[in-house]
Every structure is written in structure tokens, then in C-alpha cells.
Amino acid sequence: MKKIKILPIIILAFAVILPVFVSSSYIIQSLVMILLYAYWASSWNIIGGYAGHLSLGHATYAGIGAYTSTVLFSTFGVSPWIGMLVGGLLGGLLSIIIGYPCFKLKGSYFTLATIALLYVVQIVFMSEDKIFGFTTNGAMGMSIPLKGESFVAMQFMDKRYYYYIALAMLVIVMIVSNIVKSSKMGYYLAAITTNQDAASSLGVNVPVTKLKAQFISAFFTAIGGTFYAQLIMFIDPTRILGYDLSLQMAMFVIIGGRATVWGPVIGALMLVPINELTRSYLGAGQAGLSVVVYGIILMAAIYFMPFGIEGHLKKLAIFIRSKLPGKISQKEGIQ
Amino acid sequence: MNTILQAAISGILMGGVYAIIAVGLSLIFGVMRIVNFAHGEFLMAGMYACYALILFWSIDPYISLLIIAPAFFGIGYLFQKVILNRMLKHEKSREPLSILLFTAGFGMFLSNLALMLFGANPLSANSKYNGKTFEIGGLIVSEPRLYAFLISGVCTICLYLFLYKSETGRALRATSQNRDTAKLMGININRIYCIAFGLGIGLVSIASVVLVPFYYIFPTVGSVFSLRSFVIVVLGGMGSVPGALLGGLLIGIVEAIGGQFLTPSYAEILVFIIFLAVLLFKPSGLLSNEKS
Numbered sequence: 001m002k003k004i005k006i007l008p009i010i011i012l013a014f015a016v017i018l019p020v021f022v023s024s025s026y027i028i029q030s031l032v033m034i035l036l037y038a039y040w041a042s043s044w045n046i047i048g049g050y051a052g053h054l055s056l057g058h059a060t061y062a063g064i065g066a067y068t069s070t071v072l073f074s075t076f077g078v079s080p081w082i083g084m085l086v087g088g089l090l091g092g093l094l095s096i097i098i099g100y101p102c103f104k105l106k107g108s109y110f111t112l113a114t115i116a117l118l119y120v121v122q123i124v125f126m127s128e129d130k131i132f133g134f135t136t137n138g139a140m141g142m143s144i145p146l147k148g149e150s151f152v153a154m155q156f157m158d159k160r161y162y163y164y165i166a167l168a169m170l171v172i173v174m175i176v177s178n179i180v181k182s183s184k185m186g187y188y189l190a191a192i193t194t195n196q197d198a199a200s201s202l203g204v205n206v207p208v209t210k211l212k213a214q215f216i217s218a219f220f221t222a223i224g225g226t227f228y229a230q231l232i233m234f235i236d237p238t239r240i241l242g243y244d245l246s247l248q249m250a251m252f253v254i255i256g257g258r259a260t261v262w263g264p265v266i267g268a269l270m271l272v273p274i275n276e277l278t279r280s281y282l283g284a285g286q287a288g289l290s291v292v293v294y295g296i297i298l299m300a301a302i303y304f305m306p307f308g309i310e311g312h313l314k315k316l317a318i319f320i321r322s323k324l325p326g327k328i329s330q331k332e333g334i335q
Numbered sequence: 336m337n338t339i340l341q342a343a344i345s346g347i348l349m350g351g352v353y354a355i356i357a358v359g360l361s362l363i364f365g366v367m368r369i370v371n372f373a374h375g376e377f378l379m380a381g382m383y384a385c386y387a388l389i390l391f392w393s394i395d396p397y398i399s400l401l402i403i404a405p406a407f408f409g410i411g412y413l414f415q416k417v418i419l420n421r422m423l424k425h426e427k428s429r430e431p432l433s434i435l436l437f438t439a440g441f442g443m444f445l446s447n448l449a450l451m452l453f454g455a456n457p458l459s460a461n462s463k464y465n466g467k468t469f470e471i472g473g474l475i476v477s478e479p480r481l482y483a484f485l486i487s488g489v490c491t492i493c494l495y496l497f498l499y500k501s502e503t504g505r506a507l508r509a510t511s512q513n514r515d516t517a518k519l520m521g522i523n524i525n526r527i528y529c530i531a532f533g534l535g536i537g538l539v540s541i542a543s544v545v546l547v548p549f550y551y552i553f554p555t556v557g558s559v560f561s562l563r564s565f566v567i568v569v570l571g572g573m574g575s576v577p578g579a580l581l582g583g584l585l586i587g588i589v590e591a592i593g594g595q596f597l598t599p600s601y602a603e604i605l606v607f608i609i610f611l612a613v614l615l616f617k618p619s620g621l622l623s624n625e626k627s
Contacts, residue, residue: 054432101615108370108435108573112565113614116607119562123607127600247439254436288450288554295444299437303418306425306433 015167019160028159032231034272035166036224041252041264042173043220046180048250049258051213052193053103056246057114058221060098060121061091063241065222066229067125067142071134073153074145080154084226091222092215099214103207106196118246125237141236144229154230162231169227170265173220178261180216189213190259221249255301257310266309271298341474342591348477350587351484352542356560357567357579358491359538365511365574366531367423369434373442375561377536379449381407381543382552386460389547396462397482400544404537411536415529423528442557449554457551464548483545490541494534495576507531511574566610572620581621585609 022028044058068090069083078086102113125131126139136142147153156162180186188209191199200206229235239245256267275294282290305312356378363371371377384403388394394402422434459465467478498504509517510527518524542560550556567586571578586606593602613620 054435105614105618108364108368109569109614109618111370111435112569113611115562115565116610116614120604120607120611123600123604127598247436247443251436251440254433286451287455288447291447292444292451295440295447298440299444302433302437302440303422306422 012171019163025159028163030273030276032159032162032166033276034268035163035170036227036231037248037252037272038265038268039166039170039173039227040221040224040249041256041268042170042177042261043217043224044249045217045253045258045260045264046177046220047210047213047217049253049260049263050180050186050189050193051210052189052259053210054111054250055114056111056243056250057098057116057118058217058249059241059243059245060114060118061095061218061221062225062228062245063121063125063235063237064091064094065225066235066240067131067136067225068222069226070142070144070229070235071136074142075134079152080226080230081152084223087226088219088223091225092219095214095218096211099211100207103210103214115243115246118241118243122237122241125241139237141234144233144235146233155233162227166227169223174261174265176216176220180213181259181261185209185212193259251298253308255298255305255308257308260308260310263308263310266313270309271301337473339592339595342595343588344474344476345480346588346591347584348480348484348587349591350584351487352546352583353560353563353567353587354580354583355487355491356539356542357564357571357583358494358576359535359542360564361568361571361574361576361579362494362507362531362538363535364568366507367419367528369419369431369438370565371532371535372435372439372561373445374535374539374564375557375559376442376445377407377411377557378539378543378546378560379552379554379557380445381540382547382550382556383449383453384540385544385547386458386552389460389462396460396464396544396547397486400486400541403540403544407540408533408537410533412529412533414536415532416525419532420525420528442561446554446557453554455554457553459551460547462548466549477549479545479548483549486545487542490538491576491580494538498576503527503530563606566606569610569618570613570621575620578620 018031019028022031040058040062044055047053047055048058065084065087068087069078069080072078072083072086073080098114098117102110102117105113125136128136129138130136144155147155149155149157154165180189188199188204191202191204192206192209196206225240228240252267252271253264254267255271256265256269257263274297278290278293282293301309356374360371360374363369363374381403384406385396385399388399388402389396419434419437422437423431464479464482469476469478469481498508506517506522506527507530509520509522510524510531514524517527563586567579567582569582570585571580571582586609589609590602590606593605597605
């Protein structure tokens with residue numbers, strides 16, 4: 001009998017009704033950012049967590065997604081909903097082209113190669129006004145043409161629409177993440193992470209498995225790029241093709257708990273609000289202070305919980321369950 | 336022709352500085368398998384320290400080396416001893432990813448601390464070497480750049496001799512080859528880690544001091560150099576001192592001569608493309624200690 005988990009449904013229900021009680025558009029915007037980063041971190045986790053390859057170049061795919069949909073929309077009037085998928089596929093395709101040679105590299109070499117490629121793409125986008133003949137405005141960045149309230153153009157006055165789109169995206173990527181984890185592919189990836197040579201000798205097709213994970217990861221990352229463009233209504237190479245964005249995706253996963261479905265979400269849920277709070281309380285005064293505080297928190301989190309918050313929460317849950325009288329464990333058993 | 340020769344000379348001189356930064360990074364990676372993502376930020380810190388010494392006590396920058404290099408060795412030693420060694424204990428894998436991210440976080444922390452303390456405006460130290468030049472056979476050579484090259488070169492050679500001739504150097508190399516065997520041979524690897532990190536940071540502080548007379552100082556100056564030094568370390572072979580020297584000179588020359596024909600941003604891309612080509616065709620680097 002299939003076990004039905006109650007907790008995720010409660011969390012989802014809570015997330016669905018939450019915007020009803022929140023009127024401040026600033027808070028809604030912050031919630032959207034949490035969801036988007038949780039989404040990006042979950043996408044990154046497929047290659048960075050399950051496959052154990054620390055990519056610090058994932059902003060490449062976010063940028064490809066954002067630029068593809070924006071160019072399609074501003075030049076040809078194609079709806080971002082379609083541009084999103086086109087961008088996702090292009091990002092996935094690029095990730096295969098990048099991944100094929102890079103996966104021959106191990107450990108830190110792979111990380112450095114992904115950073116180098118990110119910078120190549122970023123410098124090209126910054127110094128060229130046109131990419132493949134399409135106007136991208138170089139370092140100036142692109143504004144998304146305003147169409148007012150329009151579902152087709154993915155532009156809404158009420159931030160709640162973005163909230164629900166982001167929530168839907170996050171749920172989808174978490175389901176995919178769960179499927180990847182519990183499928184044959186997930187076990188292959190776990191085997192590759194533990195010992196690539198041993199996995200290969202046992203018949204795991206290492207390159208193909210990694211490329212599949214890379215494609216899925218890049219596809220979803222690129223879709224997040226389109227969403228970011230529609231949310232902020234402006235993209236430029238320093239942010240969306242930036243090293244900082246790549247680093248954030250990785251940080252949220254490592255701090256939340258790598259190679260787990262909930263880890264990236266927990267990481268984003270903990271750190272994005274801290275980032276927002278330090279920025280709004282400390283950002284106005286001394287330049288740099290907010291990032292100093294945020295940096296200290298990040299370092300402390302990695303230092304004290306090198307394997308992520310998720311594991312500690314699980315331990316806590318088991319501890320609480322063991323302290324409670326028998327009812328709960330019986331309930332679990334029935335389910 | 337003359338302009339190309341001129342560019343080549345300034346490339347080589349700058350390459351020497353790149354090399355000493357990369358040597359430090361390479362040493363840290365070689366011994367502990369940690370890519371120190373805060374390497375550039377340590378460089379930035381060194382530059383501000385040197386600037387402060389010039390500003391408050393008007394100490395000659397090259398003399399301030401005697402203060403800054405030992406101080407940074409100490410800082411690196413303690414950083415490894417107090418923080419990283421404890422983290423290494425938890426990590427079972429040979430290339431600890433969480434430590435890599437920790438150093439990245441530390442770099443972010445340091446550069447923003449500098450932004451907080453000194454502001455975003457580029458500073459330029461007033462030393463008597465600023466803007467001085469030699470002229471040799473129609474070629475103009477910048478005096479502080481030449482000193483930078485010479486000091487970096489001498490320090491790199493000293494490090495090489497230290498690694499190959501001294502007992503501690505042998506222990507460092509043994510640990511980088513195989514830490515478990517080194518441990519079995521009675522080497523205190525935790526102490527070796529501290530020395531390696533101290534030396535790496537000490538070397539980068541030497542680079543920062545020699546840069547001060549001819550380079551602007553700003554909070555994100557580190558990222559300019561850390562990217563280059565990643566490239567150089569991979570180019571030369573991670574953990575190899577002569578490789579880092581060769582890689583540094585090569586990148587210096589490519590950048591300077593490429594800048595003659597291409598726009599600066601494409602000269603930068605050229606550096607990255609060389610990097611990727613080496614990664615893909617000879618990932619162990621041009622001169623590597625490691626068998627791949």
C-alpha cells in the first residue's frame with residue numbers, strides 16, 4: 001500500500017492560502033523571491049546534489065532562459081509562456097554541449113570550468129549589442145515591454161499571480177526532483193557520486209546519466225530565468241548571468257541539505273528572508289554591512305551544519321517522535 | 336613590432352605577479368584539495384594593509400613586506416588551524432565541497448567588509464615609486480612593475496627551494512601526494528595544513544604589496560586576480576609550483592598581446608578559452624605532479 005505523506009500536503013495547503021492573509025505587496029514580493037530561489041536551488045540540486053557535481057555556472061542557463069523569452073517577446077511578440085519552454089529547451093541543449101566535455105573533469109576542475117564558461121557567456125552578452133542578430137542591448141540590459149495586465153504576456157499588477165505561478169513551478173520541480181531521486185536514475189546518480197569508477201564497472205552508463213541530470217537541471221533553471229525576467233521586468237548580464245546568482249543557488253542547497261528533495265527548499269526558506277531582512281534593516285545605512293552580516297550567517301551555517309539543515313531537522317523530528325506517547329508511531333504504522 | 340614587444344614586456348612583468356598569486360592557490364589546493372575561493376579577497380586585504388602602512392606611518396611599500404608577509408602567514412595559519420581543520424575532520428570526501436563554499440562565503444564577507452570600512456572608491460597609494468619608468472633601447476619599462484616581477488620571481492624560487500630542500504617542504508609534498516601515507520610516516524598533517532595555508536596566504540600578501548605602487552585598490556579588486564589565478568593554476572597543473580610560474584607568465588603575455596589586437600573584453604575571453612582548452616585536452620595541466 002502506498003504511503004501517503006500528510007506533512008507536504010499541509011505545507012502546500014498553507015502555502016496556497018497564505019497570500020489571502022497578506023496584503024503588503026512588499027511581503028508578497030519577498031515570498032515570491034523565496035519560492036523562486038527555492039525553485040532554482042531545487043533545479044540546481046539535480047546536478048549539484050544528486051549527481052554531486054558542484055556547478056557554479058548555472059546562471060548561464062538562467063540567463064539563456066531570460067534572454068530567450070525576452071527577445072522572443074520584444075522582437076516577435078511571442079508569449080513568454082511559449083518563450084519559457086523555448087528558453088528551457090535552449091538552456092537544456094546548451095547544458096548538453098557544455099556538459100559533454102566538462103563531465104570528463106572531476107571535482108574542483110569541473111567547478112572551475114563551469115565558472116569559466118559562465119564568464120565567457122557573460123562577457124559576450126556584456127560587450128555585444130546583438131547576439132545571433134537579436135538585439136540584447138549589451139551591458140545596458142533589456143526591459144520587458146509593458147503590456148499592462150495580461151495573462152498572455154505574463155504581466156500582472158497583483159503580485160499574487162506571480163506567487164501562484166512560482167508556487168506551481170516549485171511544486172513541479174519538487175515532484176520531478178522526487179521522481180529523479182527515487183527512480184533508477186537517482187540510484188545511478190548516487191552511485192556515481194559515491195564512486196564513479198565502481199559505478200561504471202557495474203554497468204552504469206556514467207556520461208549519459210550525468211547528461212540527463214544536467215539537461216533536467218538546466219531546463220528548469222532556464223524556465224526560472226524567464227520567470228525572473230517577467231517578475232523584475234528587467235534583465236542585465238551582471239545579475240542574471242552572474243557568478244553571484246550561481247553561488248546563491250549552490251549555497252541554498254548546501255546549507256539546506258544536498259541531494260534531498262526538501263533541502264534546497266529549506267535552505268531558501270531560511271536564507272532568503274535573512275538576506276531580505278539584513279538588506280532592508282542594514283542596507284540603507286552602511287554600504288556592505290548587510291552582506292557582511294549575511295556572509296557571517298552563511299559561514300556559520302556551513303561551519304556548524306556542513307551536511308545541511310535538513311538532516312538536523314529530521315533528527316529533531318525523530319527525537320520528538322520518540323518522546324511522544326505511542327499514538328503517533330501507531331498512526332504512522334497504519335498509514 | 337615595437338608596440339608588440341612593449342606589450343610582451345609588460346605582460347611578462349604582470350605575469351610574474353599572477354604567478355605568485357597562483358603559486359599560493361596551487362599550494363593550498365595541492366596539499367588540502369581546497370580551492371580557496373577567498374584567495375583574491377586575501378589579496379585585497381593585503382593591499383589595504385599596505386595602503387594603511389603607507390598612509391599612517393609612510394613606510395616604504397617594499398619594506399612593509401617584512402611586516403605584512405609574516406602577519407599574513409600568521410593569519411593564514413590561524414584560519415586553517417581554528418576553522419578549516421575542524422571542517423576537514425567532518426568531510427570524508429577528498430575534495431570537500433562545503434569548505435569550498437565556506438571560502439566563497441568568506442570572500443564575500445571580506446570584500447563587503449572592505450566596502451564598509453573603506454567605501455567603493457578606488458584608492459591609490461602615494462609611494463615614491465608611482466609612475467616611474469626606465470628606458471632600455473627605446474622600450475619603456477615601468478619601475479614598480481619590474482620590482483614586482485623581481486620580488487615575485489625571487490619569492491617563487493625561494494618557495495621552490497623550500498619545498499624541495501627542507502624537511503618541512505618534503506612533508507608538505509608528501510602530504511599532497513597522499514595524506515594517509517604521510518600520516519603513517521609520522522607527519523603531523525594538521526600542522527602541515529596550517530603551514531600550507533599560511534604559506535599560500537603569505538605569498539598572496541607579497542603579491543598585494545608589490546601591486547600597491549601601480550594598481551588601484553578597491554573592495555572587489557580580488558576578483559580580478561582570483562579568476563586569473565584559477566586559470567593559471569589549472570593551466571600549470573594544480574599543485575605544481577613551476578607550472579604556476581609558467582602559467583602566470585603565459586597568461587600575462589596572452590592578455591597583453593591579445594589586448595593589442597582585440598578589445599579588452601575579448602582579450603579576457605581569450606584567456607578563458609585557453610583555460611577551457613587546457614581543461615579539456617590536458618586537464619592535469621601543462622606541468623603536473625599528478626598522474627591523471
